[in-house]
Amino acid sequence: MLQMPSKQLISAGIVIVAAGRGERAGSSKDGPKQYRPIGGTPVIVHTLENFMTWELATEIVVVIHPDDEALFAKALRHIISATPIQTVHGGPTRQQSVLAGLRYLKDKHVSHVLIHDAVRPFFDHALLDRIAESLGNGAAAVLPAMPVTDTLKRADGAGTVLTTVSREQLYSAQTPQSFAFETILDAHEKAAASGRSDFTDDASIAEWLGIPVTIVEGTGDNVKLTVKSDIVMADDKLSASLLPDVRTGNGYDVHQLEAGDGVTLCGVFIPHDQKLKGHSDADVALHALTDALLATCGAGDIGDHFPPSDPQWKGAASRIFIEHAARIVRERGGTIMNADVSLIAEAPKVGPHREAMRANLSEYLGIDLERCSVKATTNETIGFVGRREGIAAIATATVVYRGRK
Numbered sequence: 454m455l456q457m458p459s460k461q462l463i464s465a466g467i468v469i470v471a472a473g474r475g476e477r478a479g480s481s482k483d484g485p486k487q488y489r490p491i492g493g494t495p496v497i498v499h500t501l502e503n504f505m506t507w508e509l510a511t512e513i514v515v516v517i518h519p520d521d522e523a524l525f526a527k528a529l530r531h532i533i534s535a536t537p538i539q540t541v542h543g544g545p546t547r548q549q550s551v552l553a554g555l556r557y558l559k560d561k562h563v564s565h566v567l568i569h570d571a572v573r574p575f576f577d578h579a580l581l582d583r584i585a586e587s588l589g590n591g592a593a594a595v596l597p598a599m600p601v602t603d604t605l606k607r608a609d610g611a612g613t614v615l616t617t618v619s620r621e622q623l624y625s626a627q628t629p630q631s632f633a634f635e636t637i638l639d640a641h642e643k644a645a646a647s648g649r650s651d652f653t654d655d656a657s658i659a660e661w662l663g664i665p666v667t668i669v670e671g672t673g674d675n676v677k678l679t680v681k682s683d684i685v686m687a688d689d690k691l692s693a694s695l696l697p698d699v700r701t702g703n704g705y706d707v708h709q710l711e712a713g714d715g716v717t718l719c720g721v722f723i724p725h726d727q728k729l730k731g732h733s734d735a736d737v738a739l740h741a742l743t744d745a746l747l748a749t750c751g752a753g754d755i756g757d758h759f760p761p762s763d764p765q766w767k768g769a770a771s772r773i774f775i776e777h778a779a780r781i782v783r784e785r786g787g788t789i790m791n792a793d794v795s796l797i798a799e800a801p802k803v804g805p806h807r808e809a810m811r812a813n814l815s816e817y818l819g820i821d822l823e824r825c826s827v828k829a830t831t832n833e834t835i836g837f838v839g840r841r842e843g844i845a846a847i848a849t850a851t852v853v854y855r856g857r858k
């Protein structure tokens with residue numbers, strides 16, 4: 454007779470707790486740590502996709518904070534699968550959030566439940582299968598854990614070591630902690646009724662009631678993203694496996710010359726017997742470079758952002774325009790790698806001012822001087838440039854955006 458693998462005997466509800474505030478990770482414009490991008494995608498999306506592609510997951514509920522509705526909806530836009538995801542609101546402690554998720558699953562006919570921290574995105578299906586196998590073999594409570602490998606110290610509040618603690622028999626607890634559904638729901642209800650809300654994991658609630666907890670081997674990668682450096686490390690790890698997304702943009706601009714006292718090029722004023730005509734300071738070089746930057750992320754051109762018809766830009770320093778473009782690039786995940794400007798002018802001479810111009814670009818764009826280049830050529834006395842009727846500029850920007858898998 455064909456034997457079913459014991460993991461197939463379970464129908465697994467999944468509770469993903471994501472209602473924490475992530476205080477230890479510090480604040481960020483992306484919201485609490487579960488919504489911060491790693492490798493370009495919010496942490497919680499990695500976690501969700503990992504469960505959604507596991508064959509035994511029958512029902513997934515995500516426990517979110519009431520303030521995070523919009524953040525969660527935005528994160529979901531990264532998910533291609535049509536699998537519906539339910540949400541419920543969590544409570545002030547992890548324990549209360551888990552109970553909210555378990556209560557949601559009450560009438561969903563799942564035999565077992567896997568309870569997981571949203572901020573542990575790096576588990577794999579092999580771990581889930583080990584857990585399911587153990588549950589299928591009759592374990593009431595399964596804890597993925599790793600033996601402690603560091604030497605452990607107990608210290609006083611001032612940071613002085615009091616003693617070395619033996620690591621024998623010590624394990625570091627991970628999630629998903631997994632249970633026979635009715636058993637853990639009942640245990641959580643009892644813990645809540647007792648007035649306790651300080652259990653930091655679900656296995657400890659089972660232990661509190663004398664329910665045996667079986668350890669299965671966790672994975673070294675299944676770390677909880679707790680502090681800021683955990684998130685930086687996770688981002689580096691994922692970003693390294695992404696394809697580089699290098700984009701170049703070019704820009705071109707011309708301004709007419711008329712009688713005057715000097716021209717401003719790359720933010721440097723050069724005394725001259727002519728000036729450039731324009732609505733702003735007519736810095737043709739910065740205008741071309743602004744367009745080049747905007748072109749790396751399809752953000753239109755300088756006129757879209759600073760219409761010449763708008764009186765507020767009359768006489769404006771073009772530094773405003775280029776800093777605005779650099780900000781847009783950064784907001785869209787870009788890192789400016791190189792900025793290259795070629796000026797085409799019969800006069801004045803650019804050479805003596807070139808280093809000052811590069812220094813300005815470096816300051817405006819917030820990048821190293823060696824990534825900023827300014828070159829100049831005459832037009833060999835021909836054409837409108839050669840007749841000193843105008844100055845032209847061509848610019849190229851190179852930007853690396855966060856890559857894609």
Ligand SMILES: Nc1ccn([C@@H]2O[C@H](COP(=O)(O)OP(=O)(O)OP(=O)(O)O)[C@@H](O)[C@H]2O)c(=O)n1
Pocket residue numbers: 470471472473474475476477478487516543544545546547548550551569570571572573677678679
């Ligand atoms: N009231 C809470 C507290 C925590 N969690 C979730 O439980 C997991 C446990 O991770 P933890 O690092 O403790 O998260 P936070 O409580 O957010 O972190 P902190 O203590 O630094 O504020 C996280 O996915 C977190 O969102 C939750 O759902 N509800």
Ligand SMILES: C[C@](O)(CO)[C@H](O)COP(=O)(O)O
Pocket residue numbers: 547570625626627628653654655677679
């Ligand atoms: C559930 C848990 O992730 C297992 O390691 C952990 O107990 C959460 O505890 P924390 O104190 O909220 O970090």
